[in-house]
Amino acid sequence: MGSFKIIHTNICSVNCNFDSFIVLLHRLSFKCDVIVLSECWISKISTIPQIDGYTTYASSYSNQNDGVIIFVKSDISHDIITDTRIDEASGLLLKLGDDFYILAIYRSPSYKNIDYFCNSLDTVLSSLESVKTLILLGDINIDISTSSIDRNKNKYLDFMAYYGLLPAHFLPTRNDNCLDHVMVRSDRSSNTFVLDSHITDHAPVLFTVECKVNRVPLRTSCSKIDYPNLDQELSITDFGQVYLELNPNVATDTFIEIVTSVISKHTKVVPVPHRNYPIKPWMTPGLVKCTRHRDKLQKKAKINPQNAILQLTYTRYRNFCNKLLKNIKIEYEKQEFIKNKNNTKGTWRTINKITNLKKNNLPPTELLKCSTDPYKSLDQVNKYFADIGQNLADAILQKHKNETANTESIMCQTQMSINSMAVFDVDPSEIEAIILNLRNDCATGVDKIPTKVIKNSRFSLIPPLTHIFNQCLTSGVFPDSLKKALVHPIHKNGARDSIGNYRPISVLTVVSKILEKVLNTRLINFLEKNNLIANKKLLTKKLTAFKKNKII
DSSP states (O other), X not given: OOEEEEEEEEOSOHHHHHHHHHHHHXXXXXXXXXXXXXXXXXXXXXXXXXXTTEEEEEOOOSSTTOOEEEEEETTBOOEEETTOOXXXXXXXXXXXXXXXXXXXEEOOTTOOOOHHHHHHHHHHHHTTTTOSEEEEEEEOOOOOSTTOOOTTHHHHHHHHHHTTOEESOOOOSBTTBOOEEEEEEOSSOEEEEEOOOOSSSSOOEEEEEEOOOOBOOOOOEEEEEOHHHHHHHHHTOOOHHHHHOOSHHHHHHHHHHHHHHHHHHTEEEEEOOOOOOOSSTTOOHHHHHHHHHHHHHHHHHHHOTTOHHHHHHHHHHHHHHHHHHHHHHHHHHHHHHHHTTTOHHHHHHHHHHHTTOOOOOOOOGGGGGSSSSHHHHHHHHHHHXXXXXXXXXXXXXXXXXXXXXXXXXXXXXXXXXXXXXXXXOOOHHHHHHHHHTSOTTOOOOTTOOOHHHHHHTHHHHHHXXXXXXXXXXXXXXXXXXXXXXXXXEEEOSSOTTOGGGEEXXXXXXXXXXXXXXXXXXXXXXXXXXXXXXXXXXXXXXHHHHHHTTOOO
């Protein structure tokens, strides 16, 4: 059973201090399982910030400085209880198992009487009485330190004790006051640490508990291809069986079998290191060292408040660190735009990262519960997405089956072309041009042949591909193996256990994409030459989509 790590801090505005908090996380020698931020000023945030490898949730708010944000490691199975409402506070309830809950709360200091707060919280806690491990944490703005004279202290602690929640610490978190609480009900061993950090006037609190949670297994290995040796072997590989086949299906299957066998021969499995990589890519060792020195100066300044020189030195160095952090981040973002200046997709990827519009897509594990058996659930999901196209086509035909007369009238008014569409053979130079224009980051399809293999070994692979494609054009057959796609369900909105709330992303093989572009070129030439679409604007729009291989 491992140690489950939770860190909480009053961030005093995410817009102002989030980047500094990220530096603090990077300085830790481990990654926290759950990160809780309070007093987030959510009302002033256009988009909630993201952390790679974490799923993000944000609470509602009632005033400008309200709000709680929770980050949960993406490999942890969890649920967020969305209907958690607490009067005079903002909060989120996180379920990590049937017997493990975390309740994160921020209560503003503007509320002096705790009666409304306790009465509302009573409803939430009473529903969790059977939970064995319950952790309530956040900035409650009630001083529970041993020397506290806060008039709400005893009433608050008595209320918590009624539900078996006891303070995990009484250490000061803001000046000499203990305002950032960790209240625990558990029979598991735990530890609490107040970190010496000065991002805001509140100290972060780290809580660890020996508790087991369900995790999605991390990938422990990956495949690595030896491209130079692979290219060398493909150059001497005999594709004679492909040239002998006149059946496009058999020729394609033979080609794929030969290439995949050579790839597997030059592929080795290597372990994936799970080191503590930077949480943000703009993080530098120099920046981390700078923040360490800043914190040392802060300690000295705190011990010697009368030393004017030390106070001035700390203030100047703190401002220097803050400015350095902003400049490093801005320069990184600038370089990302320069790197992707000719890549529209890369530019939008950078924009989404900077503006926090990029969402961490969680694996759709909820779809495994569509049936009593996971394998039956997979079959059900696969059938749903496989039949979407056919069902849509049938619906359109059904809708227009009574409009035959109207359709014939329209066809009579439309100028018909007397020319038939001739599909000419493809030559190696055309295929090479198509291959060179393929993106390097294209996902591999069912055959697991990467784009990089096709590009690097194109001189060896173009001749058999030319033969296969010409057989396809001659016989009018699109090979069955090139019709297969890997379908990735992407959640749109709504309940995650409903198939209808997902959109499918179909990943075809690289060979299939090349053949599509061959056919695409011939179709475009025919449409342009014969001017078959009367509406010029519509023609331009549709041809642009065709040229970009988009569905229209």
